[in-house]
Amino acid sequence: MPKRTATDFNRVQHDLVVMQHALGVGYPYDRMTIVGWLGVATVSALGAMAAATSSVTLRNYTLAFGLALVTTVLVGVFRVRRMRAITPVAWREIKSVSVAKLIAGPPLLAFVVWQFLQGASGPYLVSTTAFWVGIITMIYATTQPWRKAGLGVALPLLFLGGIIPVMAPHRIALAVACAGVVAGLSCAAIVAIQMRSLATPIKR
Numbered sequence: 001m002p003k004r005t006a007t008d009f010n011r012v013q014h015d016l017v018v019m020q021h022a023l024g025v026g027y028p029y030d031r032m033t034i035v036g037w038l039g040v041a042t043v044s045a046l047g048a049m050a051a052a053t054s055s056v057t058l059r060n061y062t063l064a065f066g067l068a069l070v071t072t073v074l075v076g077v078f079r080v081r082r083m084r085a086i087t088p089v090a091w092r093e094i095k096s097v098s099v100a101k102l103i104a105g106p107p108l109l110a111f112v113v114w115q116f117l118q119g120a121s122g123p124y125l126v127s128t129t130a131f132w133v134g135i136i137t138m139i140y141a142t143t144q145p146w147r148k149a150g151l152g153v154a155l156p157l158l159f160l161g162g163i164i165p166v167m168a169p170h171r172i173a174l175a176v177a178c179a180g181v182v183a184g185l186s187c188a189a190i191v192a193i194q195m196r197s198l199a200t201p202i203k204r
Contacts, residue, residue, distance in 0.1 A: 156179040
């Protein structure tokens, strides 16, 4: 009987993961999802350092963070769409998330715009938006086991929404950046743990 190498076992594990996705029993993400969340944490860390030295404003950081997050999401969507024949679970999840955003997004945006027109301050808008997005994300994260990564976003947002009203205005950008770091690292860790629990290790 020929001797099996580590490469052979890795290939078998890879084939098992592909079969899990094809059968619909896998999770709707892969290692690149972890890389994406680590990228969000990195951008947030850079923002935190800039905020600590007072070289960035809340508005500029929020725009930069939003751009990084949107870029990460779009890259993930295009990757999954290109591979949807072998990742049906991921494709269905993206469609479900998109529907949820279309339902929850407009009312939340209308609420924020209404507050702005009523003369609400920037910190107040950030606080209420973070809190309500955290609530919505937490509810969604409890609907399926593979959505637990949403808790990594929801909890920092809820904490951020609660702490901003008692913070000095010049420290809010730092708080937002730190929340981004925690969210990125938490989501990456949750995804990594779930992927590891799903893949059964093959012993030599």
